[in-house]
Amino acid sequence: MRAHTVILGAGATIAAIPNGDRHGRKSSVMNGLIEKLNIQDVLRGVHLSTTSDNLEDIYSELCSRPEYKEACQELERRLYDYFSSLELPDEPTVYDFLVLSLTDKDAIATFNWDPLLVQAYTRCHYYTSNLPRILCLHGNVDVGFCPKHYEYGKIGTRCFQCNDVLTPTSLLYPVANKDYDNDEFIRRTWNTVEYCIKNSYMLTIFGYSAPTSDAKAVSLLKKAWGDKDSRQFEEVSVIDVIDEDSMLDKWKDFIYSHHYRYTNDFFSSYLGMLPRRSCEATFARLMGGIWLDGDSGFKKGMTWYDIQTLLAELLEEEAETPKGQNYPVHYVPHRK
Numbered sequence: 260m261r262a263h264t265v266i267l268g269a270g271a272t273i274a275a276i277p278n279g280d281r282h283g284r285k286s287s288v289m290n291g292l293i294e295k296l297n298i299q300d301v302l303r304g305v306h307l308s309t310t311s312d313n314l315e316d317i318y319s320e321l322c323s324r325p326e327y328k329e330a331c332q333e334l335e336r337r338l339y340d341y342f343s344s345l346e347l348p349d350e351p352t353v354y355d356f357l358v359l360s361l362t363d364k365d366a367i368a369t370f371n372w373d374p375l376l377v378q379a380y381t382r383c384h385y386y387t388s389n390l391p392r393i394l395c396l397h398g399n400v401d402v403g404f405c406p407k408h409y410e411y412g413k414i415g416t417r418c419f420q421c422n423d424v425l426t427p428t429s430l431l432y433p434v435a436n437k438d439y440d441n442d443e444f445i446r447r448t449w450n451t452v453e454y455c456i457k458n459s460y461m462l463t464i465f466g467y468s469a470p471t472s473d474a475k476a477v478s479l480l481k482k483a484w485g486d487k488d489s490r491q492f493e494e495v496s497v498i499d500v501i502d503e504d505s506m507l508d509k510w511k512d513f514i515y516s517h518h519y520r521y522t523n524d525f526f527s528s529y530l531g532m533l534p535r536r537s538c539e540a541t542f543a544r545l546m547g548g549i550w551l552d553g554d555s556g557f558k559k560g561m562t563w564y565d566i567q568t569l570l571a572e573l574l575e576e577e578a579e580t581p582k583g584q585n586y587p588v589h590y591v592p593h594r595k
């Protein structure tokens with residue numbers, strides 16, 4: 260079975276901590292970010308021609324003006340420190356459900372700098388090591404990298420090969436023309452995501468608004484997915500809070516005909532309804548006409564115990580499946 264690749268934007272982190280993180284700190288989309296993170300003092304005495312409150316507009320102008328070099332570096336430091344400070348609450352978040360909804364053939368590629376997805380990945384290891392790979396498309400405050408051996412992992416840990424402490428990845432700050440080739444970690448990450456998307460049966464875009472300053476990123480994703488007419492048998496899924504027409508307009512180059520599912524929340528997406536079998540079950544439904552039970556997946560408000568109970572049979576099936584073979588569809592109605 261081919262893979263499921265999930266692309267995450269700022270909306271996914273907001274969905275993961277709708278009431279703030281463990282300490283009540285919030286995340287935000289790029290609009291109003293500086294004010295919401297309470298770091299506007301960095302811009303005191305700075306006179307910009309943009310009147311926008313969008314971080315990308317502010318940052319782009321700031322870093323293009325040599326007289327504001329220090330303010331620009333200070334803004335980078337403050338953003339880095341703010342995102343580093345975020346911590347998941349104890350209870351399961353949408354990021355935990357997301358990590359546990361996929362297996363090791365799949366990938367989650369995130370544009371977000373915050374550490375929450377990596378934290379979720381780390382604690383979900385307690386339940387299973389059959390987890391998707393995590394790819395940080397714009398760098399991440401919680402991911403380190405060994406430039407000698409190209410190993411990456413959680414910040415503070417050591418390179419598997421040379422035992423050096425992994426160095427922080429540089430964040431790709433929001434300028435109009437981002438360079439995806441200059442930084443070795445970012446370049447390799449994009450090569451991997453391209454490979455993952457090319458080999459995916461399903462693609463889910465979660466909370467990613469594809470801002471105009473990310474035009475290059477979107478064209479790289481599009482190049483990897485290829486012509487939508489050659490993706491007649493694949494399924495695209497979008498999880499977002501915008502209305503469906505705007506969504507279709509934004510992602511029309513990715514979706515073949517009516518082969519998509521659009522939901523406003525994670526729990527009614529393929530991932531939430533068919534955790535760990537989204538590709539197997541969807542393929543069986545669309546190609547084999549198999550009826551599915553859409554009511555046995557993750558539900559909002561589930562506790563860690565509920566999750567463990569739900570996963571038990573799925574993990575058992577995975578352990579019993581010979582390597583290289585497909586997992587059982589699992590979500591067939593007679594199971595109830």
Ligand SMILES: [Zn+2]
Pocket residue numbers: 405406407408409410418419420421422423
């Ligand atoms: Zn190394």
